[in-house]
Amino acid sequence: MLHRFADSDKVLSMRENWIRPLLNEARAQGLERTAHAYPETGGKIKIDGQEVLNFASNDYLDLAHHCHVMDCARKALDQYGIGSTASRLVTGTLPIHEELEERLAKEKGFEAALVFGSGYMANVGTIPALAGRNDIIFADKLVHASMIDACKLSGAKLVRFAHNDPTALKKRLEQFPATNNRRLIITESIFSMDGDIAPLTEIAALAAQHGAMLMIDEAHASGTFGPHGSGLIREHELENSVTVSMGTMSKAFAGYGGFIACSEILRNLLINSARAFIYATAPPPSVIGAALGIMDVLESSPRLGVILQANADSFRSLLHTAGLDTLQSQSQIIPIMIGDNEKAVAISNKLREQGIIAAAIRPPTVPIGSARLRLSVTLAHHIDDLEYAAKLIIAAVKK
Ligand SMILES: Cc1ncc(COP(=O)(O)O)c(C=O)c1O
Structure with missing residues (x-):
């Protein structure tokens, strides 16, 4: 028995000997990644008895432990x-999935909504249903x-335009x-x-002029911008152009x-063709229950996003005044180049070491040469x- 394991280990190591050089190369370029376990979640956590300010959490409204949501x-x-x-198409759709979809549609200002297993799956499921070969x-x-993975999966021709640049988009639309x-x-x-923030009004106008469909990922604007946290599409009243x-x-x-x-008819198309919707187990009840709880909180406390943005503004101006490059940030996400x-x-x-978690984001998540906090x-x-963290961050970056 032992002998058989030793043999298979040897075969395995021969089969996997291409892995080490790849990892070594990533390490040499400062790009090796590791996943650490953290004992708690949220913006302020305790690690080994020390209070740590966590600037890597996406729990923007601090609702992960909200008692009503739980x-x-x-x-x-x-x-x-x-x-x-x-x-979902077998017996996985529960009344709470339907309730959540109805509330999301209303909140977002569209006829219908469709829930997927994750944001990644929503993009990967939807884009190939909208565009093909x-x-x-x-x-x-x-x-x-x-979104890029979804484009590849769709088989459509992918044309990139310069970041947040409607003129570049216009040229591309004319070119193709x-x-x-x-x-x-x-x-x-x-x-x-x-x-x-994307120039949504200009982009929507170009989409209309050129007869193109428009899909906007509001992953980071949902809950944080717009009336009741309904996002920037609603804030700019673009529901009918998106x-x-x-x-x-x-x-x-x-x-x-x-x-x-989206529209009711597009929802029907997705139910019939979005593979990430059809061929995956419906999201679990507790997750859907929590999302319904979040919607209650957003409804009863509509100013949470406003307070978040005001705090982010003052934090950003502390960093900015000290000469740090925060790119064009205008939201709760603040990069330091x-x-x-x-x-x-x-x-x-x-x-x-000083009790601040500020994630270093490197390529390929961001373009080469633009690693940032x-x-x-x-x-x-x-x-x-925020004032305390700004002092430490400014000192660490300037050093
Ligand atoms: C812009 C954007 N879209 C989609 C996703 C994927 O969402 P999820 O993490 O829920 O799968 C993310 C998450 O990192 C994101 O930042």
């Missing part, structure tokens, strides 16, 4: 058990990896005119790594799962926490 999750768990136990997708240079094909523009309202509004329950909603809001991969990691490690302000950070 009660709603527990209620759904008690009523339905731990899983939905089937895919003969079609063209125009994507902002900085859209999230899930409509023939017998469909054209789809994709962008984010708040960019995940830059924290800047084909798909995408969102996730994993950021300000503090849980898990993704969704899209460093450039070099190893330097970004060294600053992040130094801050960690990505800071997420959350409502767990009080103004004095």
